[in-house]
Amino acid sequence: MGVKHGRDYADILNELTVAVGRISDGYLFFEMESDEWKELPEESKLEVWEALAEDLFFALGEEPVIQVGGGVVMYDKETHRINILVGEEDLASVPLV
Secondary structure (H helix, E strand, O other), X not given: OOOOOOOOHHHHHHHHHHHHHOOOOHHHHHOOOHHHHHHOOHHHHHHHHHHHHHHXXXXXXXXXXXXXXXXXXXXXXXXXXXXXXXXXXXXXXXXXX
């Protein structure tokens, strides 16, 4: 189903891809080891982050908080944003409208 949005989906997906890519240990979401992740070419890493961003966009419509490595991706219905946090630090925020 996904989250409600008024912006172009492609723009949201691009921003969300960059945002989840900022989670330094996000590869743990895929049950990968650090060495395995480091061996992947940058193009492959980008494809993985984009696939994850797309999955998160739709999953957040059902589950508003999802753990990704040491980070948390949260859908805030009130502000129409997807927020990415690591600890108490706000890494990124993707507006949906």
